[in-house]
Amino acid sequence: MGAGNCDYDAIVVGGGIVGCACAYYLSHSFKRVLVVEPGPVGGGSTAAGMGHIVVMDDSPAQFALTHMSQQLWSGLFPQMSPGCEVRPTGTVWVASDAEEFSHVEDKQRFYAEHGVEAEVLDAKSLHQAEPNLHASMVGGLRVPGDSVIYPMTAAGWLLDEAKKNGAELRQGKCVARLDGRSVELGDGTVLEADFVVNAAGGHAPELTPGLPIEPRKGHLVITDRYPGFVHHQLIELGYLKSAHEMSHESVAFNAQPRATGQVLLGSSRQFVGWDSKIDRRLVSKMIDRAALYIPAIRDLHCIRIWIGFRATTPDSLPLIGAMPEDPTLLIAAGHEGLGISTSLATGRLIADIATGAQSSIDPTPYAPVRKAHG
């Protein structure tokens, strides 16, 4: 495919997991795919993702994208390298009171109606599944099909697979300008392509002005190795409240067992621009929140704290698709806290646009310029 007189069939700007997933699917149909990344592959927001592959039920569009992604990930897991640390931990959504527990059955019914296995846990089965949870936790919902991966390695693996199909990487190159036909590097080199994909995450608006994306800072805490301390990816049921409230700052309980036995702890959300300093006050709030759910977390040694920036959109859905005024400029950015999960469906949708194929889900809700609700 492609006219053949351009340098590339497609140039993907951004080597995070979303850009790598775009390159992966584009490389199945196009021989000349280029990824441009100024830093390490998967070294931006990808490196601050927990790597939780999760089906979300907070809106039909979010469900469609996360469900499609989970199915695509499941198809890739058997091929992925050991370094990707694929682990079928499942998710347990934890209810801390009767009010939260009253929503668990609705959530279970929604998943069941949409073909996603989910199991309501009463207090007893919750504590059997996760003995370190506080005795006051009233129940939860176990979603066994969710998984945990190591995001940076997974991004690199996707790119390596794309390279096997002929894709190239230009690393250490900044992008000064782009449109739907060309990319100008920081050193003045101009590369031409049939399609250009802006997968620059939180930096996407710097290259495509007007995209409604804001950086939203998050902290992660990782402990020393305590094998068996938690078994599932644990999230408080109030998580969505925290994720969707566009308040100045919020924390939510989110704990994950890593393949090494370490416990990875989230999460915080803050609108503070690109300020990359660790905010110890907010980290303390995050740990206090976690200790309400797992008191023994205070006995674990924390060995590292780091931060990252989610690419946040006003309606919490990513921007995936062609720009109306420049239809060969494709946007794949704005994935907030779900970019590891939704990278694959994003890459698939982008490749469908480039090849003219029909997508398996309706791409309209993710259009980079949103249509008014009709």
Added chain:
Amino acid sequence: MANPITIRIDGKAMLVNAGTSAAAAILNSGVSGVRRSVSGEPRGPVCGMGVCYECRATIDGVLHQRSCMVTCTDGMEISTDD
């Protein structure tokens, strides 16, 4: 031996002087390290003063104790397998 006390390292009983650090006891016991790295290699103390965290061992069931900073007590159980 003045004031000998009994500890167990990986289940094996051993007599040490009161006041011996757990790190010294482990090194004297002949086992190959105080703990295992994530890839299974033996690890041992570097600084001996509580800064480097290399000497972590499981002491009385508590993971990741800095063995150079812990004084042996009678009946202490040390594990170097974690």
